[in-house]
Amino acid sequence: MSTVAAISTPLSEGGIAVIRISGDKAFSVAEKVFRPVSSDKKISEMKGYTCAFGKIFMGDEEIDEGVLTVFRAPKSYTGEDVIEISCHGGVFVAKKVLSATIKAGCEIAAAGEFTKRAFLNGKLSLTEAESVIDIISAGGEQARKAAVSAKEGALYKRISYVKDKILKILGELSAWVDYPEEDIMELTPEELSSALCNIHEELLSLSKTYDNGRVLRNGIDTAIVGRANVGKSTLMNRFLGFDRSIVTDIEGTTRDIVEETAMVGDILLKLSDTAGIRETGDVVESIGVERSIKKLSEADLVLAVFDSSEKLSDEDEKIIEKLEGKKVIPIINKCEKGNEIDIEKIENVLGKSVSISAKTGEGIDNLEKKISEIFSFGTIDYSSGMIANERQKNCVDKALLSISEAVSLVESGETFDALTVVLDEALSAVLELSGERVTEAVVDEVFSHFCVGK
């Protein structure tokens, strides 16, 4: 049986999340995504029921740290080799870790898959098994419903577009191969390459929609930064409509990151009000400052707040320096209090600013407009079709991989019989999304588009 992985904790915000990997290749997958801190520790040599602390990688990119627990067959839930990776909670991180395991060779576990395996490996009784069937068939039903609704949707149309393109190439190659006596035009390597690259691009953009989709679903990670006491918390409360952060005139009142979500126009912002960034002797506050800096590097959008009534300080300039090249909206706050600040200097580095008064609400609508512009959500086409879940993304990525292979096959001058087999794989990955089967599809394509036969 193949090796499968899934997030085993509920898909919601929480302290930790667990990704479970089960199957023959569990250890080799784990070694690709997890590096124990004690470098002499080899996962494949770890005993059952033992743990290791380490870092989690997607390729060479470190994505989180966590704890890995080993269960050796048959002493595991499924009866197979099982690895569980506990990482930081939150849907995003957990999904990223799951993606890493898939890149490393796992397949996405189907609904009830672990339990099914447990049963097949004799770990469950028959009565328990019956409830498994319910889970699986419910999963199947869910998938069916999802497929049906997808059929009318934009995603289905986009996938159909890719499918038709692959099918067209396969149809042409098959007609050319199966009917050598007919005068069917031969595809040139150039035509093939360009068609394949086109498909590759479309799949890539489809694959990327998963991350855009995440932004849409989970909100835009937005960090509010600025030196202490420029009115960050007031701005946040302005967005939220109530007092969430402690707002005082004393510098350093916000000692930790405060997170909230707020709807700004059509857009969901995941706001983090960070502690002011300044040199501090206060231990608690200095931790806050450190976190603020980290938060900055992770955010999708930064709202940099400056005090209109004061000249740019060293601290302000440091912040401007740090923010160069990020998605930033410079905000000139406290516009009601006067205009001492050198706006030009800010705009030179960070782009056009917005003047507001967080306190009175003046200019907030301009800010909202600006946010919409940056994310061009005004023009985002919700009906353009997006990948909704990991399973779909898995299919698209599989197709992507096969198409890349096809491209290099054509480049290296390999014969077309090998090419068709790789394209079959790509097509079957795409068809998995719509539940059709490859060989019939190709045969139908040949007969409907080519005038062949004796």
Added chain:
Amino acid sequence: MNYEMENYDIAIVGAGHAGVEAALAAARLGCKTALFTISLDTIANMPCNPSIGGTAKGHLVREIDALGGEMGRAADACFIQSRMLNAGKGPAVHSLRVQADRMKYHAYMKKICEDTPLLDIKQAEITEVRAENGRVTEVVTKLGAVYKVCAVVLATGTYLRGLIHIGETSYESGADNVIAPVRLTESLKALGLPMRRFKTGTPARVHKRSINFEILEKQEGDSNIQPFSFETNREGLENKVSCYIAYTNDETHKVILENLHRSPLYSGKIEGVGPRYCPSIEDKIVRFSEKPRHQLFIEPMGLDTDEYYLQGMSSSLPEDVQLKFLRTIKGLENVEIMRPAYAIEYDCVDPLAMRHTLEMKAVKGLFGAGQFNGTSGYEEAAAQGLIAGINAVKLIKGEEMITLDRASSYIGTLIDDLVTKGCSDPYRMMTSRSEYRLVLRQDNADERLTEIGHEIGLISDERYEEFLKKEEMIKDELYRVTKTTIRPSEELNELLVSRGTSPITTGVRLSDLIRRPQMFYADFAPFDKKREDLPYEIKEQVELKIKYDGYIAKQNEQIEQMRKLEKKALPEDLDYSQIRGLRLEAIEKLNKVKPHSVAQAGRISGVSPADISVLLVWLSGR
């Protein structure tokens, strides 16, 4: 008045390409066999194109040969032109095709049947198949002769209730004006077989002297001829004729379009479903109106006749229209039709009624093969005939019947498609129908199937020994090639660069050099000092095994997965509505097909992966 005749183990109904293979296999395996045909003069007749092989079909012929069937040897003995199609498109799709001498092929097969011990050929029309307690017992001829039998293979081709259409005229007949049996269908329906009606067609035959060959494009056979049979000696094989190519033009299309109303296809007179792979010329012109011309091949029917076949021009238009449109074609201005083109409708069975063994689920001992099963083509027919004949013997001997899986052969793929997906039009084999096509090549059919043929008993010990020797030689040379290092030299690098691949600077393993798409095993002969002079087949296999190593490994992995699920058998009497958790659509489809394994269930359209999980859980819970 009925009267009793002698008993037979097996009766074969029909002596076309399916019937002949079934009969020969049955008799050679020791069963007393009767081969019934309406006319002794049409045994192994080719009522359409006198050609054997072609894409995917050539694969089938090689596989038939590796299992011990006759078609490959017969084609080698009777061909008049031979070509390897798709050379240059990759070894997986190379396909051998020969033009055969139609009369000679018939005579060859008839004589082989006559010379086979235990095989009796009888000119008679079977009008009834009888069964008792769900098991076949007797066949009855039109004259009233009753033969007691243990098994029957139905191989009635396009003859059963055959109805020929030419323009406004229709008449009951089989191909080449052989009598069409009309009564058998009722008897089969009474046995519970789901019968249906299909349609096919054939072009006109014309006289050689009326063709202006001077202005036609000539198509020669290969100079290096490869035989179908792994037994046939390559020496002395030669082409005896050429084929020719001509094209339709605007005028041809105009004549056809103006007369469409006189075609039975367009007037709605034909109810049978025609094959998509073999459209009539009127179909092609209507459906692909943007094509300015269609190609046709002008091919001789044999050495002792002046009849020529017009491949690509099948039609059911009236005879006068046929003559008119043919004469618009350059080179055919004065053409004389000897036999007009026609469409033919015939009765056949829905193949979902069969198991992979080709035995009918409804009647023990009753098998189907060939066009009766909804396929088209001589090669598809022969492949099924061979399997049906072997399994009829297995049934009688009380041995386990054979089934070939999709990964073993095109024959297995063909049968699995038929009994799993059914067919809505006559089924033609194509390379794109096999997901394992890089492994199922025509060049390695012997490697895939000789062992099975030997076990069945149709491959002699002697031939099997030869086969093992060949395998040994391939293995040795493969080993040598992977252990041989080729040193860089000016000459070698010049060659590499001239082919557009990079030169080498250090010693490189010979196998790695052969793996380059631009290079071939033979290229390295001057640099590979220890190379022995090996037979063509050995060199071919070594080269392919190296070049396709990666893909073959990949496909073998998929095959292994499939075979695991293939081993999970599902009982045939299973009522899927009783299994908790299956979706309605899946229940309906599974109950119709009654798959023999979980793998087959997974190939039924409408059965989802979740349904397969349910089946797996259900199976292990039993």
